[in-house]
Amino acid sequence: MSDTGAVSPVIRIEKLTKHFPGVLANDSISLFIDPGEIHCLLGENGAGKTTFAECLNGTYRPDSGRVFYKGERVEFSSPRDAISRGIGMVHQHFELVPPMTVIENIIVGTESKGIRLNLDSASKKINRLCETYGIELDLGAVVSRLPVGKQQWVEILKTLYVGVEFLILDEPTAVLTPQEIENFFRVLRKMVTQGLSILLITHKLNEVMDVSHRVTVLRKGKLIATVNTDAMTRQELARKMVGRDVVFLLEKEAVEPGSPVLEFINVVTETINRREALQGLSLMIKQGEILGLAGVAGNGQGQIFDVITGVGDVQSGEVLLNGEDVTDSTPWMRISKGLAIIPEDRIHDGLLMSFPVRENFILGNHKRRIFRKGPFLDFKEIDAFSRQKIDEFSIAVNSPMQKVKTLSGGNLQKVILAREFSQNPKLLIANQPTRGLDVGAIEYVHHRLLDLRKSGTGILLISEELDEIFQLADTIAVIFRGQIRGLFDTDNADIEKIGLLMAGVGA
Ligand SMILES: Nc1ncnc2c1ncn2[C@@H]1O[C@H](COP(=O)(O)OP(=O)(O)OP(=O)(O)O)[C@@H](O)[C@H]1O
Numbered sequence: 001m002s003d004t005g006a007v008s009p010v011i012r013i014e015k016l017t018k019h020f021p022g023v024l025a026n027d028s029i030s031l032f033i034d035p036g037e038i039h040c041l042l043g044e045n046g047a048g049k050t051t052f053a054e055c056l057n058g059t060y061r062p063d064s065g066r067v068f069y070k071g072e073r074v075e076f077s078s079p080r081d082a083i084s085r086g087i088g089m090v091h092q093h094f095e096l097v098p099p100m101t102v103i104e105n106i107i108v109g110t111e112s113k114g115i116r117l118n119l120d121s122a123s124k125k126i127n128r129l130c131e132t133y134g135i136e137l138d139l140g141a142v143v144s145r146l147p148v149g150k151q152q153w154v155e156i157l158k159t160l161y162v163g164v165e166f167l168i169l170d171e172p173t174a175v176l177t178p179q180e181i182e183n184f185f186r187v188l189r190k191m192v193t194q195g196l197s198i199l200l201i202t203h204k205l206n207e208v209m210d211v212s213h214r215v216t217v218l219r220k221g222k223l224i225a226t227v228n229t230d231a232m233t234r235q236e237l238a239r240k241m242v243g244r245d246v247v248f249l250l251e252k253e254a255v256e257p258g259s260p261v262l263e264f265i266n267v268v269t270e271t272i273n274r275r276e277a278l279q280g281l282s283l284m285i286k287q288g289e290i291l292g293l294a295g296v297a298g299n300g301q302g303q304i305f306d307v308i309t310g311v312g313d314v315q316s317g318e319v320l321l322n323g324e325d326v327t328d329s330t331p332w333m334r335i336s337k338g339l340a341i342i343p344e345d346r347i348h349d350g351l352l353m354s355f356p357v358r359e360n361f362i363l364g365n366h367k368r369r370i371f372r373k374g375p376f377l378d379f380k381e382i383d384a385f386s387r388q389k390i391d392e393f394s395i396a397v398n399s400p401m402q403k404v405k406t407l408s409g410g411n412l413q414k415v416i417l418a419r420e421f422s423q424n425p426k427l428l429i430a431n432q433p434t435r436g437l438d439v440g441a442i443e444y445v446h447h448r449l450l451d452l453r454k455s456g457t458g459i460l461l462i463s464e465e466l467d468e469i470f471q472l473a474d475t476i477a478v479i480f481r482g483q484i485r486g487l488f489d490t491d492n493a494d495i496e497k498i499g500l501l502m503a504g505v506g507a
């Protein structure tokens with residue numbers, strides 16, 4: 001792929017600039033993408049990737065710069081406008097209508113006024129698309145019942161259905177399991193051989209190496225380089241991205257585990273989805289121990305999370321926190337006893353989106369003595385705390401007063417991590433703690449998790465990244481259909497055996 005004139009680019013961007021109050025999110029960015037190309041956009045949290053994409057799809061109007069699509073100058077007034085011209089985007093946070101079916105979601109808003117929806121011809125067309133690209137999806141299924149990985153296909157089909165030829169995907173693999181990712185890339189490769197072009201935003205360097213033809217690196221709103229992927233290594237990309245070397249290996253000190261901080265004794269729960277219900281599950285985490293829960297999403301991880309945090313009902317069995325029975329305690333009682341929580345769905349469960357960063361830092365923490373002056377909150381103290389955390393976690397934000405909803409995806413996650421890590425918890429439950437973070441931030445979070453472990457915190461690490469579990473956990477528990485199917489000392493754990501147990505083979 002080159003711009004020597006053999007092919008003309010599908011899209012060409014010249015000096016695109018976009019400000020937000022106090023931030024230069026995109027600083028004169030120029031690049032082009034060829035037909036049939038998968039082009040990755042890489043950069044730290046807050047580097048300006050989503051903003052750039054949203055300038056191309058009509059969400060934002062750039063302050064300056066020009067965009068040419070198939071050789072023609074374009075200026076879109078809305079995402080709808082961009083889609084009608086052939087440019088579509090799937091966002092970090094989906095925009096589906098959960099109670100509607102797959103097919104309804106795909107065609108809603110696409111037929112022009114007055115024309116009755118023809119479900120028959122629509123479903124024929126969608127089935128043809130699925131066949132062409134190898135997408136497996138039940139068109140009649142209700143979207144809210146689908147796993148997120150499948151929901152993403154619905155978003156993608158929405159764009160293909162209206163004939164999009166340039167597709168922008170913002171961290172699509174963040175919601176996929178490793179098995180799903182392989183299949184996902186297979187489909188993307190097929191799409192580009194059929195003439196589509198893709199701009200793929202991701203933090204995962206392996207994915208960039210695996211799937212892209214070229215990659216563009218942004219740092220703090222500036223374009224650092226556009227390079228052929230073949231000519232790069234993972235290390236070189238990481239260095240371009242964060243401006244320093246990133247160490248992919250962690251040094252883990254030996255820690256002598258103490259007394260149990262969490263015990264599940266024969267816990268049974270009930271859910272609509274039987275695969276997820278806990279069926280007499282027992283486990284134990286000690287002080288200074290990281291227990292990694294390995295499993296395919298939807299095998300009870302969510303139930304364990306709910307039972308520990310106190311939002312899920314226990315049918316029978318017991319839950320002990322520091323030896324004390326908390327089976328019937330409220331979430332607040334558990335938090336006051338030293339439970340810290342990093343939820344999987346940060347937008348809904350972890351943050352107040354329309355509130356400033358500052359208020360979000362003290363959520364659940366507001367009763368702590370240092371934040372109070374008599375009956376009131378001590379905002380001077382809270383401000384100082386906020387500034388310290390912003391600095392410590394390098395959160396890209398102008399001031400503690402900035403509303404959380406204006407933060408980038410990864411920086412949202414950092415606000416939760418900073419808050420939960422700072423409570424000196426006795427037990428931390430971390431559900432996908434590094435999802436959506438850039439490599440530098442992941443490195444930092446991993447170190448902080450090991451620091452907590454060293455100070456005696458017991459940690460339950462729920463992660464779909466097996467690499468992460470192997471790097472951090474002392475003990476690995478494999479969950480399948482609501483039961484622990486195997487327990488391993490990480491040093492002696494066999495990754496293949498774990499993979500088989502995750503799939504329900506062997507015991
Ligand atoms: N609506 C907005 N108002 C104010 N600032 C914003 C707004 N949207 C984004 N920003 C700021 O612009 C910068 C770039 O954000 P952007 O979302 O493009 O980053 P990103 O590269 O996608 O990061 P991530 O990997 O964390 O998703 C950040 O500093 C962010 O806080």
Ligand SMILES: [Mg+2]
Nearest residue numbers: 049050408409
């Ligand atoms: Mg983003």
